[in-house]
Amino acid sequence: MTLFSDQTFRILLSAITGVVAAGWTVHDIVLMVRLRGADRRDPLVADKWFGYTMGIVIGIIGVVGTLRFNGVL
Amino acid sequence: MAATTATPAQAVANPAAPPRVVSRLNPANAVTASRYLTLPPLWWAIHHGYHQYATLFIILCAVLDKVDGLVARVFDCRSSFGELFDAITDGICYGFGLIVVAAYGWAPIAPVGFVIGLGLFNTALRFVYIKRAGRVVNYKSYAMERIVAYTGYLIGFATGGMEVQYFYWAFVPVMLVIVLHDAKRMLIDPVLGPVSGPASGPVPAMPAAGTTR
Numbered sequence: 001m002t003l004f005s006d007q008t009f010r011i012l013l014s015a016i017t018g019v020v021a022a023g024w025t026v027h028d029i030v031l032m033v034r035l036r037g038a039d040r041r042d043p044l045v046a047d048k049w050f051g052y053t054m055g056i057v058i059g060i061i062g063v064v065g066t067l068r069f070n071g072v073l
Numbered sequence: 074m075a076a077t078t079a080t081p082a083q084a085v086a087n088p089a090a091p092p093r094v095v096s097r098l099n100p101a102n103a104v105t106a107s108r109y110l111t112l113p114p115l116w117w118a119i120h121h122g123y124h125q126y127a128t129l130f131i132i133l134c135a136v137l138d139k140v141d142g143l144v145a146r147v148f149d150c151r152s153s154f155g156e157l158f159d160a161i162t163d164g165i166c167y168g169f170g171l172i173v174v175a176a177y178g179w180a181p182i183a184p185v186g187f188v189i190g191l192g193l194f195n196t197a198l199r200f201v202y203i204k205r206a207g208r209v210v211n212y213k214s215y216a217m218e219r220i221v222a223y224t225g226y227l228i229g230f231a232t233g234g235m236e237v238q239y240f241y242w243a244f245v246p247v248m249l250v251i252v253l254h255d256a257k258r259m260l261i262d263p264v265l266g267p268v269s270g271p272a273s274g275p276v277p278a279m280p281a282a283g284t285t286r
Contacts, residue, residue: 004125013128013233024219050215051216057247
């Protein structure tokens with residue numbers, strides 16, 4: 001019992017993962033750039049900086065995984 | 074259940090004012106609770122080998138996680154209880170999903186066990202943090218918000234058969250770093266935010282993460 005063809009399902013999975021991961025990476029890079037100059041001794045700033053860094057790492061993992069899924073890497 | 078809780082935003086804005094109370098029976102918490110309804114069909118789909126339906130149900134669960142925050146803002150019913158309920162629901166829904174995909178052999182057991190173990194450890198730390206804070210408060214972390222989203226995706230990778238080994242093993246070191254970072258904040262760093270009780274004076278504002286409920 002399926003909703004889509006295998007090819008369509010593959011494209012949807014790639015889009016849901018790859019597009020979101022790429023967008024997420026760019027989003028967190030932009031937010032991190034905006035944090036430049038902020039005092040990292042401030043706990044809130046430090047938490048943001050760490051969170052954005054992890055967001056970028058996770059986004060890259062998502063993009064690489066999507067490329068692997070499609071045989072690019 | 075007619076208990077009420079104060080809204081965190083108001084407590085931060087004006088600690089001297091009597092806190093506005095929000096019923097626990099509100100639209101946002103109803104949306105959060107509705108996420109549990111996706112779990113039986115998820116299990117059903119996995120049991121019958123319906124990969125696409127299983128993916129659909131876990132996506133629905135993840136989308137509802139985003140919708141409840143939106144509903145809380147639209148209906149202005151954010152509360153500390155709602156934030157905690159949301160975090161607990163994340164843990165139960167995604168924990169359940171991970172256990173089921175691992176049990177049916179759709180995901181590797183070792184990283185799933187590791188992730189669930191770290192999740193339980195993090196949950197225990199949250200209760201320690203609540204005890205330190207002296208009130209019901211959801212510990213917020215920008216990094217944890219991101220890893221929770223990744224956790225939802227993990228179940229989708231298993232149901233969709235998408236680079237399962239790669240995504241699961243890549244997840245483990247990232248979550249380990251985040252949990253250790255948050256453990257330090259919850260156990261060692263000073264508790265920030267409003268403190269309930271007549272004897273407490275002004276305190277620094279609680280750091281708020283991206284989405285607040």
